[in-house]
């Protein structure tokens with residue numbers, strides 16, 4: 001059983017026939033071929049699959065593709081244009097917020113979601129906003145620094 | 161990529177269409193944010209043949225909250241509830257409980273209906289298919305024994321872990337339930353039937369960790385509602401293994417009124433401890449005087465008698481009961497003295 005899915009994915013409208021039982025995560029990775037979004041667990045526990053649905057972070061591993069009909073979805077591939085990193089990407093790169101990198105797309109999208117709502121977050125607000133994401137490598141301190149750095153880059157107009 | 165079992169997916173936009181979908185697909189499961197149900201489908205714990213996505217049902221998306229009362233539709237998200245200014249102002253216990261659920265991304269997805277009707281949890285149940293089959297399953301699914309209490313006669317002790325229920329129970333909330341037979345409004349406490357009594361068979365009013373809700377086939381929750389009680393002070397707190405993202409080891413909601421030096425009304429409710437959220441009974445015996453050592457002792461006894469100590473989670477059962485008691489004591493003391 002399938003449905004036609006019309007979505008705005010990373011700013012571009014597209015339509016695909018998707019089976020009812022296709023997860024948004026598998027749609028992005030297997031149907032569209034955007035493999036930036038990661039699978040880290042079997043059920044909502046790690047945040048590696050985080051994408052934005054209408055600017056709000058959501059877990060693509062627990063979302064049915066057919067249920068984002070008519071919505072906007074942004075993945076990590078929406079960031080960085082023309083060879084230039086976005087502010088949050090630069091933040092993670094320059095402050096070493098990423099080590100093995102597996103959790104990074106999820107953390108980046110949760111951070112982008114935060115900065116769209118709150119361009120100048122405090123440490124606690126950053127901690128709260130990243131509460132659904134798990135990183136085995138960095139110890140989180142570098143990630144918090146990365147998000148603060150990203151907010152500064154954005155405020156200074158250095159990176160989008 | 162493991163494919164999920166195939167199912168029909170319905171995406172009604174109105175309550176009428178939900179009811180129609182329910183008649184057409186009597187075995188359909190309701191899908192809120194899917195933060196509980198999708199996990200269980202992915203793990204092969206349940207395999208519904210049809211899902212009804214509740215997120216677009218306009219009638220169920222509203223929060224009404226003011227000095228008179230609070231009414232929350234089943235499809236409201238936890239983020240919307242936690243961030244609602246009037247809810248935070250007049251019903252702090254509800255806003256705090258909502259803000260304590262899972263992590264921020266989960267709260268963008270999870271709904272109030274899904275939280276109120278959340279499936280019960282157990283270390284032998286919330287596991288992958290291969291884990292459960294290696295362990296010969298258990299009573300709550302297709303197995304024949306309970307691994308938590310192997311001598312139990314057909315009783316499951318899986319734990320109710322939703323955080324909103326205890327908060328609303330301390331406000332004396334009621335729920336609207338709709339089904340083919342129409343709408344009925346019942347006390348929230350009456351939908352939770354997970355008493356898990358060895359001596360009574362499972363009925364419509366007495367269940368266990370497997371039959372934990374009194375909803376009849378085809379029925380579902382549309383709203384939860386409570387009146388404001390003037391002078392009521394309330395708050396929520398919980399202990400979990402990881403502070404940012406985890407089900408409760410124990411969660412407690414407290415609401416109380418103080419007149420002069422006396423405690424005149426005390427409501428304490430727990431989650432994460434029993435197959436149902438537990439609104440402590442007998443708290444009126446602690447009222448009518450100040451909240452002192454004697455009252456603390458009395459509260460401890462009520463917790464000991466009514467909070468279960470089965471090991472359905474990583475922590476020992478008696479630890480969970482201790483933690484529940486300590487959380488309650490701290491919260492009652494703080495609210496009484498605030």
Ligand SMILES: Cc1cc2nc3c(=O)[nH]c(=O)nc-3n(C[C@H](O)[C@H](O)[C@H](O)COP(=O)(O)OP(=O)(O)OC[C@H]3O[C@@H](n4cnc5c(N)ncnc54)[C@H](O)[C@@H]3O)c2cc1C
Nearest residue numbers: 044192193194195196197262270271273274275322323381
């Ligand atoms: C890592 C993780 C941590 C979590 N931590 C917590 C926590 O700390 N506290 C907590 O309470 N929850 C926690 N959850 C569970 C969950 O996120 C929330 O309880 C959420 O509110 C569930 O709502 P939902 O809309 O996603 O439910 P769904 O998964 O969509 O549904 C849950 C159940 O309710 C039924 N249902 C849905 N809507 C209705 C309705 N209107 N009437 C009747 N039945 C209905 C569904 O059929 C299903 O059986 C956690 C989940 C994860 C993955």
Ligand code: SF4
Nearest residue numbers: 282298306307316317
């Ligand atoms: S309490 Fe027993 S029957 Fe219930 S889920 Fe756990 S092991 Fe299974």
Ligand code: FES
Nearest residue numbers: 040046047049061
């Ligand atoms: S893949 Fe782990 S939360 Fe989605």
Ligand code: FES
Nearest residue numbers: 099100135136137
């Ligand atoms: S960088 Fe390795 S898990 Fe986060």
